[in-house]
Amino acid sequence: MGDGVSVNGTVEPGWEPVRAEFEVFVAAEEVSPEAQLAVHHHGKRVVDLYAGESTGADTLSGVFSLTKGAAHLVVALLTQDGVLDLDRPVSASWPEFTGDGKERLTVRQLVAHQSGLINADEGFDYDEIADDAVVAARLARQKPYWEPGTACGYHAFVIGALTGEVVRRVTGRSLQEVYEERIRAPYGLDLYLGMPQDYAVQGRWEPVLEMLPTPAQLAAQADAAAPPELLPVAFNLHREPPMDLVAYANHPRVRALGPASAGGIGSARGVAALYAAAISGLGDRAPLLEPQTAAEFARLQSAGEDRVTGEPDHFGLGFERQPAVGPRAFGHSGAAGGQGFADPATGVAYGYTRRRFGFPGGLAPENAGLTAAVLEVARGL
Known part of the structure; x- marks a missing residue:
């Protein structure tokens, strides 16, 4: 790489192939990706790497839809506790959620991106979209973009507000509060839904950086097929x-409120530790999820093409399915290129973040090689 950014950090013995793959990726980048990679194996952190001019192992930044992993872990935990009933109508706990077929939508269908409420017709400004309560109240009055429960489409910036309102109605607490009390604080996770007023956290924050596509990448984008009609809306x-x-990611109100769809602040360490806490536990703390709960949330819920992204068979319950990893794996990617997942079959919990927005956005291609290297080592062990 032209600017000479090197790979720093450590790997446990046996995990050197993962470092080698990370080094190959960083060396091939035109500009510094400002990236972090962390991996847990059966609860123990075995990979802790980073590369960038202003990115360290504990640097925090906006993680976009990696936030959905934290949000839907709250939903999974409350379902496991019996507090949430996935097959109950949303309107049973949220009476204002009615009209245009919304009253028939179940919590399961809502969490699986089937409500059709991918946005408000007029959209949201930054202050509005940062506040899940504002988003939920407006969407309760919005006509869905398809009949609720009949199709799936990625609710990119609103799913956390919708499911979060159900959480608030049944618990009396916001999704962010439940996450902090039940998950983040007990497990000491460096992944926040709302940045604390604490310099020890705020002093480690660095902004998301603009993508810098090459001429060849821009030419390829110009030749690409037009996106699905509803993608700009979502x-x-x-x-x-x-x-x-x-x-959006750098907006101070987004950082402060931590909207549960895409407004989280964290590091790769925090993302990997979230998924390790889910399936393996951390330190002396037990796993958050029982195996049957993890399996239920990983299972395909919406067969067919996504109305927003065009991707087929993509979602379990809130989490993105991970067919390249395994049938029991679940996780979520982020717009800047990051990825997080848990794989109960191998005991792997994976977290990858990049502060420099990858081109053209969405799951960055380097995740394929990094994931393959991680799984090869884990399966060999």
Whole structure:
């Protein structure tokens, strides 16, 4: 790489192939990706790598939809506790959620991105989309973009507000509060839904950086097929001016409130530890999820093509399915290129973040090689 950024950090004995793959990726980048990679194996951190001019092992930044992993772990935990009934109508706990077929939608269908409420017709400005309560109240009055429960489509910036309102109605606490009390604080996770007023955390925050595509990448994008019709709506690009994803992640109100769809602040360490806590436990703390709960949330819920992204058979319950990893794996990617997942079959919990927005956005291609290297070592062990 032209600017000479090196790979730093450590790997446990036997995990050197993962470091080698990370080094190959970083060396091939035109500019520093400002990336972090962390992996747990059966609860123990075995990979802890980073590369960047202003990115350390404990640097925090906006993680976009990696946030959905934390949000839906709350939903899974409350379902396991019997507090949430997935097959109960949403309107049973949220009476205002009615009209245009919304009253028939179940919590299961809502969590599986089937409500059709991918955005408001007029969209949201930054202050509004940062506040899950504002988003939920407006969407309760919004006509869905398809009949609820009949199709699946990625609710990119609103799913956390919708499921979070159900959480608030049945617990009396916001999804962010439940996450902090039941998951983040007990397990000491460096992944926050709302940045604390604490310099020990705030002093480690660095902004998400703009993507810097090469001429060849821009040419390839120009030749690509047109995106599905509803994709700009779901990503809040249909309003004027369109929402800028980098500005969203760096917005002070987004950082402060931690909207549960895409407003989390964290590191790869935090993402990997979240998934390790889910399936393996951390330190002397037991796993958050029982095996049957993890299996239920990983299982395909919406067969067929996603109305927003065009991807087939993509979602379990809130989590993205991980067919390249295994049938029991579950996780979520982020717009800047990051990825997080848990694989109960191998005991792997994976967290990858990048502060420099990858081109063209969404799951960054380097995750394929990194994931393959991680799984090869884990299966060999």
